[in-house]
Amino acid sequence: MNAKNKKYDAIVIGGGHNGLTAAAYLAKAGKQVLVLERRHLLGGAAVTEELYPGFKYTVYSYVVSLLPPQIIRELELPKHGLHIMPLEGSFTPMEDGNYFANYPDEDDTLDEVRRHSRRDAAIYPVFSNMMYDLAQAVKPILSMVPPDPANPGLSGLKTLSAFGSHFKSLGKEKFYWLTKVMTMSAYDFLSEWFETDVLIATIAQVGIIGTFLGPKSPGTAYVLLHYYLGELDGATSSWGIQKGGTGGVSEAIASAARSYGAEIRCNAPVEQVIVKNGQAVGVVLENGDEIYAKTIISGCDPKVTFRKFVEEKDLPSDLVEAIDNFKFRGSSGKVNLALDALPDFPAMQDKALIRAMQEICPSVDYLEKAYDDAKYGSFSKRPLLGCVIPSAVDPTMAPPGKHVMSIFVQYASYDMPAHGNRDQQRDAFGKAVIDTLEEFSPNIRDLILHKQVITPWDIEKVVGITEGNISHGELMIDQLFFMRPAPGYSKYRTPIRNYYQCGSGTHPGGGIMGTPGRLAAAEILKDGN
Amino acid sequence: MRLSPFNPRTSELCEPYNWSLWQNWLLADMYAPDHIQEYYAIRSACGVFDMSPIPKYHIHGPDAVRYLDRIVTQDVSRCAVGQVLYTAWCDDEGKIMDDGILFRLGEESFRLTTGDPWLFWLEDNTANLNVVIEDVTDLGTLALQGPFSRDLLKTLSKADLDNLRYFHMIEAELAGIPVEISRTGYTGDLGYEIWVQPHQAVPLWDAIFEAGQDYSLVPFGDYALEMARIEAGLLLIDADFYSSKRVVHDFEKSSPLELGIGWAVKMNKDYFIGQKALKAELARGLAWETVGLEIDLNSLEAVYAEFGMPLYLPYEAWMEAVPVYSDGQQIGKATSGTWSPVLKKYIAIARLRPQFTSPGTRVNMEVTIDAQRKQTQATVVKMPFFNPSRKTSLGKV
């Protein structure tokens, strides 16, 4: 039987890590699964590419923490190449030459906080415990299908009442904090605890990642918590890097999927989902090939899932409206550098911090000003930079003595004004990044052998994510849980029978996490597909 | 207290002042406040461990081969010059006294490294053979371990390291300093041990660390080493077994066959100490066998959940024996265990009754939480837990 006529149980559109995760679970359950990826390589926003000979870029996503232990265990990912190395914490150089460091060792971090404020040092452990407790409280929600309070159904009612008692068991104080974290700005939330500006800035910048909001915008405290929920081997909120770049995570999941029998095809862009009598039955590739399957699963973002792959007439109008209003607003870019040697940060007293994340967010005002630039449709003149030098930990990334630096940048607004063309704007954006970095690492410019600059449009064009939003849509409270991607359509199903969604635009959201893929697969199997 | 010849460097680098004593030599437990980075250097880049305190003996003379064949369990006559053997040695009852590494330096010249010091015993057993035994523990020794260890050494030496086979050694120069390099180690990874005269220890260290900058080299201490050696399924004296000469009760003693190192006992060679007893043991059947355990994390998670706690994983290797059960009956003990960050598994080395040692057998291991004894499920597996092909491969890694 040739591949064209082969009948599959399931087709997954998109070989991002969530699509691959869904495919792996379905194949493990004995299904005949086909993954169709548009690009020549797997991984979507989690890919590694050697764009300059000998130097591997972890092109988009670069640090790992949210991938839960269940998925690692259930798919036996270490056997397939998952190898995540912890980073040394974080390092924030300040404009006056001072710095703040966050170490893996708690006592070291406390000493650092004490250097800035004795008062903050006294409260820091209390804060850490509170965040830990909140993370533990929210974590169970992340690994389950969110019940819809408006229309819970029997099992949903059970889950809801389990939630109820779960939250009651938190106790009053934690419950209040939980409410605050869901609604406040990262800055306000943190200011209730700390007085040290650089400490607040270092924590608060996490709250703006992937959003088009500033640290003082309400809702950013939740984003902070979202990124706090990760762990490395039980160490909460620790971040690491995958050997060979984040593409290695996607490759490991793909290898697991193949080991269970899944078939994976690259260079296979899907044009449309074939819907007959309100039921998905197959896909049409851009080259016109049709492939049929009992179940079709989109690992793409909600806009692509609902507004590209299927026709408006097959969807209820409330969903169409919700998706059209879904906020993507890509705000992050990336600059990847090939370096001739390790860069020097004069503020870095402890040289081990070269293996940490170097965060350019010297103060809260700095972040808020960076946001101001972007608010009116531009990029930040002095952006937030999250730098990591993977080659300082993983020598496979660059030739001996040479390095790669991965710089996550905010803000780059998707709607940059029409002056100049995109190439010119990209160049200007890249220049702003290097100019800014140079303030804190004066020799950086001289070390650059090659540079890749990525704006939100590049992410949209290359990875296929609408407006280039890193999370397939902002992680705002009105776009989370039973409202992700739209109220009533949060359980990985769609109004079209046998058509499912499993990308980061579904609960619990973005990041290298795999949970959307895992939960979607479980729902599909539950439906008997 | 004695100091390694590398102490001028290690003492500068041992940031948390976290030292312990090994045969009264000062040994760094870790160099950074957190040993996990050091562990990852062994598995992802490369690391250096100062193993100078390890007891070392130079055994030479016309009867060196006969002498060694008399005392150790390996077949020394079959060991070529430049070859290295892992071996054990026993008492007359066939109970293990220690294990170590035997290097054949020349036709009549060997070096033996041991867990405990054994000079008195080595001398007592020369049995009028023409052999000289010298304690050469002062020799400086560095273990350079990890996937990039070969690339690093190649920048310092013209020696043919691409073709140096696992468990073989060569004489070479590193940055102009005469050394011996053996492709050996206690991590189960690609790695080398480098032997140097004490007065050249510091220059050697400096040269290696200078070159190491290009390979993310870090020094590592005992904590990282323990995790790695458990993953490699390598035994440790005073943890996985005790020396028969240093314990009082029979139950504390074990035979190399029970410890799973029967492959290093060449039963059919000429007489060696303990041979008769070991042959009898083999005929009788073993009382114990040594296997790996993989702790079932879902089961362990459930145990912690009883206490309202999230799963706790042992980041530091433990080495106090804990009971292992089957159907409520104790069937043995786990002697060391650790969380394995590369495997994402909780693993342990265990000695069990033979009827429970086939791979896949389900057993229970004790865990204590808040001084309450609980059990977690575990599965018997073959060791080593971690065995990358680069450990033994030649040419480009």
Ligand SMILES: Cc1cc2nc3c(=O)[nH]c(=O)nc-3n(C[C@H](O)[C@H](O)[C@H](O)COP(=O)(O)OP(=O)(O)OC[C@H]3O[C@@H](n4cnc5c(N)ncnc54)[C@H](O)[C@@H]3O)c2cc1C
């Ligand atoms: C610049 C950047 C930095 C980030 N940094 C981090 C980080 O450090 N840590 C972290 O945890 N997360 C990070 N993220 C977020 C994280 O990478 C994403 O949320 C996650 O990878 C998305 O995975 P996914 O599988 O849901 O979707 P995607 O990775 O977007 O995968 C979707 C796939 O669908 C394919 N596709 C699209 N259209 C079609 C079609 N018509 N036919 C077939 N295939 C199609 C795409 O090519 C893509 O492979 C970052 C994201 C970006 C963009």
